Amino acid sequence: MRRSREPSQARRSIRTVIQRRRCTCTQRYRRGSRKPVLSKNPPARRAICAADIHPDHWYPLAWSHEVGRAKAHGVRFASDPIVLVRTESGKVFALEDRCAHRQVPLHAGVVDGESIRYCYHGWTYDCTGRCTDIPYLGRDRLPNGVRAYPCREEAGLIFVFTGDPSAADDAKFPQIVSATDKAYKTRRFGREVKCHYTFMHENLMDMNHQFLHRRQMGSMRARSCGRRRGEDWIEVDYVFAREAGKQPIGEALVFGQTRGTKDEESYKDVMTVRTEYPYQTLKIRTKDDTMVMDLWIAYVPLDAEQRTNRTFGLLSIHRPKIPFVLDAAWPLLVWFTERIFKEDRWIVEREQEAHDRQGADHNHEVFPVIVDLRAFLMERGVPTRAKAALTAGACI
Numbered sequence: 001m002r003r004s005r006e007p008s009q010a011r012r013s014i015r016t017v018i019q020r021r022r023c024t025c026t027q028r029y030r031r032g033s034r035k036p037v038l039s040k041n042p043p044a045r046r047a048i049c050a051a052d053i054h055p056d057h058w059y060p061l062a063w064s065h066e067v068g069r070a071k072a073h074g075v076r077f078a079s080d081p082i083v084l085v086r087t088e089s090g091k092v093f094a095l096e097d098r099c100a101h102r103q104v105p106l107h108a109g110v111v112d113g114e115s116i117r118y119c120y121h122g123w124t125y126d127c128t129g130r131c132t133d134i135p136y137l138g139r140d141r142l143p144n145g146v147r148a149y150p151c152r153e154e155a156g157l158i159f160v161f162t163g164d165p166s167a168a169d170d171a172k173f174p175q176i177v178s179a180t181d182k183a184y185k186t187r188r189f190g191r192e193v194k195c196h197y198t199f200m201h202e203n204l205m206d207m208n209h210q211f212l213h214r215r216q217m218g219s220m221r222a223r224s225c226g227r228r229r230g231e232d233w234i235e236v237d238y239v240f241a242r243e244a245g246k247q248p249i250g251e252a253l254v255f256g257q258t259r260g261t262k263d264e265e266s267y268k269d270v271m272t273v274r275t276e277y278p279y280q281t282l283k284i285r286t287k288d289d290t291m292v293m294d295l296w297i298a299y300v301p302l303d304a305e306q307r308t309n310r311t312f313g314l315l316s317i318h319r320p321k322i323p324f325v326l327d328a329a330w331p332l333l334v335w336f337t338e339r340i341f342k343e344d345r346w347i348v349e350r351e352q353e354a355h356d357r358q359g360a361d362h363n364h365e366v367f368p369v370i371v372d373l374r375a376f377l378m379e380r381g382v383p384t385r386a387k388a389a390l391t392a393g394a395c396i
């Protein structure tokens with residue numbers, strides 16, 4: 001089957017559904033409110049996995065270094081195959097990963113100047129997806145090409161607008177500030193995690209799971225001390241206290257070394273975790289408002305059921321006054337953060353397995369922050385059935 005380049009009736013009707021849903025959100029929530037907004041009806045058994053990620057956003061689909069000059073690289077977004085092409089001049093564009101001739105993956109093609117030429121019969125496509133040459137037919141009888149996706153490269157990531165291309169200009173592009181600021185040193189990390197993207201959001205926003213990391217961080221207690229919500233974001237503040245033991249060196253490198261006991265410094269650093277759909281950030285600020293840590297992270301579904309995501313994280317640490325200290329300690333920081341990420345990955349994959357084994361969402365959520373986050377993610381996503389209808393309508 002082949003995807004139509006024209007919006008089908010089904011696609012238009014789904015878009016209408018999405019627009020109606022957006023209107024509902026705007027009416028229910030105070031725009032830019034700084035006051036906490038509590039859910040009146042906690043979604044006790046709403047199936048969080050039923051919300052597919054909304055495609056009308058800019059998603060990172062590869063690291064810049066994965067797409068070398070004059071190379072093509074195949075990626076996926078929720079099972080949609082996409083080819084990223086870096087031309088001989090260094091520009092990047094994104095097309096449907098399909099040669100219009102025999103429907104084979106276009107990423108096996110070769111870059112020819114500013115175009116990609118498929119390796120079989122040499123059909124050639126430019127950055128708009130137009131077929132510009134068929135060597136044995138010439139340029140007079142060219143067929144339709146393939147879909148092109150809006151594409152941008154920022155902060156070492158290649159972003160693709162995966163939804164309706166006409167919405168790309170109005171869509172908010174993620175602000176990734178610290179990763180391009182010399183005052184910070186940035187670690188780029190991530191890998192595939194076998195769970196729905198919503199479990200990733202819940203994991204990062206719920207800091208009450210420090211017990212999971214007790215071997216890495218010792219005995220820590222988080223206390224949520226404020227939460228806010230706007231139209232397309234939700235955030236919570238935490239402070240931490242060490243209840244026993246000394247601070248591990250790896251943690252000191254990531255979070256700073258000023259933490260003490262409950263009565264000392266620890267309650268003065270504030271961690272803010274925000275889901276700004278569809279991205280997430282975690283920032284730690286000291287009492288003088290210096291941002292000592294800034295994490296930007298995105299979770300990109302890979303399969304149609306959205307049970308596997310690829311995580312792209314940028315962890316920026318403020319450089320200390322003494323030069324090179326952070327560089328020297330960097331391997332330890334990498335080791336520490338990798339251990340934490342490994343533990344988180346392990347538990348969210350177990351959560352996904354439990355969800356699928358039970359065939360429904362039986363989570364018993366007690367933390368209001370996560371109850372609200374789950375409702376927020378459901379509202380911003382696309383119902384799975386609507387996505388199925390949209391896909392079916394788009395096939396010819």
Ligand code: FES
Nearest residue numbers: 099101102121123
């Ligand atoms: S299969 Fe693509 S050029 Fe023939």
Ligand SMILES: [Fe+2]
Nearest residue numbers: 203209213344
């Ligand atoms: Fe964690």
